Amino acid sequence: MKVSKGRSFLFRIPEDEEFGAFINGFAKRHNVLIGTVTAIGTLRNPKIGYFDEESGRYRVMELSGTYELVSLTGNISIKDGEPLAHIHVALGDSDGRLWGGHLIEGEVFVAEVFVQELLGEILERKPQKNGLALWDAEGL
């Protein structure tokens, strides 16, 4: 859907916060109902998910140690009446190898974040048959 630009925020999340919870709380406090999120930094002990189409569930991988947050791309929309960030990450280990997927959890060592609020109709995630909660798809 067509949206217009709202407020923009550039900030650093304090150390030891959980990334997703912080962004969801930030969106709630600032009333950001639709938006985009990007970030770089360093995360500790991130949990990432791979969505398995067959089972309709995420396979969870727990990485241990500190990882460069090489890319973080996400969006904010409404689920169960509250703003929810859906986030994917690429994470670099000490050998420079990259790991990633759906961000389930990640403790912030450093996170420099850009949030762009978007203004438009409510965009809501609704449960689908495939096990995911998705927006209505855009027609052709």
Next chain:
Amino acid sequence: MKVSKGRSFLFRIPEDEEFGAFINGFAKRHNVLIGTVTAIGTLRNPKIGYFDEESGRYRVMELSGTYELVSLTGNISIKDGEPLAHIHVALGDSDGRLWGGHLIEGEVFVAEVFVQELLGEILERKPQKNGLALWDAEGL
């Protein structure tokens, strides 16, 4: 070049569409001549390319199965008189390992996309000696 902001779009591509073809069609339908594209989601059987300087051609890798679309970064400009998206992707397998490069093809399982239209002079890709189609470079 300096550009100004046009329309913004946040949407989900329907399942089974080919990602690049959908974005090119979207740009054409909505007359987006310059822009940026980002997305997260899940792609099936993506084909990615690595540009080989020596041969001046892309080496094509066909991945099979379903991959997390961990990052997708692209731009829209004009090639051969029509809007064309140039897209790079990072893709996560079921073990969380990342693969990626130039997106040649990818079937959408889920794709949540943000397109930012930019307004300015026509930005056109022209064939170069090295085998790529590029914009004029920005001088110093």
Next chain:
Amino acid sequence: MKVSKGRSFLFRIPEDEEFGAFINGFAKRHNVLIGTVTAIGTLRNPKIGYFDEESGRYRVMELSGTYELVSLTGNISIKDGEPLAHIHVALGDSDGRLWGGHLIEGEVFVAEVFVQELLGEILERKPQKNGLALWDAEGL
């Protein structure tokens, strides 16, 4: 912090330039004091860093050859009185495997860049006890 949108730039960096130095010079020439940077393209012989919490220093990895610049995410703020880009990259080798981290250096073969200037209070990097130069963290 809340920021507003300034100018936007979409451009290609000339071949053989060093990516970070070019962006820092671009920011200085155009007086971009706060901003975001994204790019795709191809880099030669990139050097990437992994920040080691224990030593408080970056472990530097020198990759040789040509890599797809799969994602590049960065921000611009002030350090030592001048605009400085902080950049993380994901890089694809000829087998499609991804490597990445903090971008220390990278020679441009192709770089298509989007810079978004942001307007607001000065955002400054200051040395921290952990060895990094960071902005003040956003409170809860």
